[in-house]
Amino acid sequence: MDGCGRIFHGLPARCAVNPELGYETEVRLLQSAAQKKKVMVIGSGPAGMEATQVLRERGHEVILVEKSDTLGGRLHDASMVSFKGLMRNYRDYMIRATQKTGATILLNTEATKELVDRYQPDAVFVATGSNYIKPPIPGIDGEHVHMLADVEHGRETVGGKVVVCGGGLSGLETAVDLARQGKDVTVIDMIPTEKFCANLFMFAYDALFMEVKKAGVKLQGGSRIVEFRENGVVVERNGQLETMTCDDVVIALGLKSENKLAKELLAADPMNTYVIGDADKVNNIRYATRTAYDAVLTMESRIL
Ligand SMILES: Cc1cc2nc3c(=O)[nH]c(=O)nc-3n(C[C@H](O)[C@H](O)[C@H](O)COP(=O)(O)OP(=O)(O)OC[C@H]3O[C@@H](n4cnc5c(N)ncnc54)[C@H](O)[C@@H]3O)c2cc1C
Known part of the structure; x- marks a missing residue:
């Protein structure tokens, strides 16, 4: 209820699962992007998966790089206690939806600046999440x-x-x-x-x-x-x-952003590097999906 609960405080409703909610009149996501880009998304938590889905819907080419052997990131941890079944449903839904996008998915692959340079994407979305303190x-x-x-x-x-x-x-x-x-x-x-x-x-x-x-x-x-x-x-x-x-x-003393690669890539190419989700600021799923969605819009506004 992090998003919809806002209405009880007189604020507009938002949604972790659907970042478009509340922005319907502002976004132009119904048409495909004017200029197709090759985008590398690094990390497959909710931020990386949301970015991959929106980018693919918009017609961009996506290479999703994940260092572990599975998609999902900290959604596996967020849903691990027995009573968070709805969170497990969300995790499984996001993984399936991402797999269906047609993006190139590289598991067991740790992204580095060298890997990015090798693929030469037009833009990089850094969604490397966070680590336990x-x-x-x-x-x-x-x-x-x-x-x-x-x-x-x-x-x-x-x-x-x-x-x-x-x-x-x-x-x-x-x-x-x-x-x-x-x-x-x-x-x-x-x-x-x-x-x-x-x-x-x-x-x-x-x-x-x-x-x-x-x-x-x-x-x-x-x-x-x-x-x-x-x-x-x-x-x-x-x-x-x-x-x-x-x-x-x-x-259970919290998490800190994993942003070493983000800093390196931002220093090399600030205009085409987008840091999203916990890598930007340790927060929650709504922040992860929101920043992913916004980053796609920002990238497209730069190329229109
Ligand atoms: C125990 C726990 C419970 C939580 N409960 C909730 C909750 O109930 N509600 C809520 O909204 N939020 C909850 N959260 C927070 C939520 O899980 C995070 O905010 C969210 O997962 C952040 O998403 P993200 O995509 O930014 O990063 P992450 O989910 O952390 O994903 C980052 C991914 O990047 C990969 N990666 C990192 N570096 C590289 C690299 N160099 N190359 C390739 N891949 C890389 C990692 O392997 C990982 O898969 C919880 C978190 C924890 C730990």
Whole structure:
């Protein structure tokens, strides 16, 4: 409800799935592009997939480059908790729609400036997304400390008592998922408890916290992580050090843009390089699809 929920705040409705919604009178997407371009799209998360679909609809030639062995990017992570079935539907739909576009899709291929130079595209869309933040806190590489995606994808398992570090959406979703499996889960964060997920749309916020309560997840704000130890996490709280004992710790401390290649390509050709989605700013699916769509329009307005 990140897009449609805006109407409750007196703002125009937007849509993560359909970036055209609300812009119907402004866009000219019904006619195919006047000048066909050869475009390389780097990364196949929602930004790269949306860009590929819109570019192909407009008649451009597209080479979609993805370093992993599958399309989807972080949609695989955004949909990994058991109760996000609608997100899995969206992921699968986007993958199918992208495969049907007729774009050349190169999987298992990491794009570099050399690869771009070799293909000589007219424009490059950089949709390289983001990486999980793993701060250099003592003990973070310990055996009992796990990154959220490793736990949720079943690559690593956790014991009965778990501390989740990070009171954002992904931390809370994972906490609910683990608590529903019968685990004793506490979520900690530096910010006060009442600020956890404070930017979520109100209905989504209420629904999430209802599930947090129902699942028995405990929330503890105002706790700065000092160290990870074999028996738990040491936090500083109200000026005091305390050890929260647990079997395992899950890290959900956010993401940072993967924009090294974007900077390199922008420096070489700023007019024909478009940075979209999380690579531009860590955000959400609506931002990814919106920036992808806008970038196509911007590219075409430059060539008309
Ligand atoms: C756990 C979790 C839950 C989330 N839940 C939600 C939610 O409920 N709602 C919501 O709106 N958003 C959610 N998000 C955020 C959302 O998933 C991201 O904002 C979105 O996926 C960003 O899309 P993107 O296309 O910019 O990048 P990504 O989805 O990160 O995709 C980037 C792709 O680029 C590829 N890549 C990177 N570098 C290269 C390279 N050099 N060459 C080739 N390929 C490369 C990567 O392998 C990846 O496939 C969640 C995120 C996480 C982590």
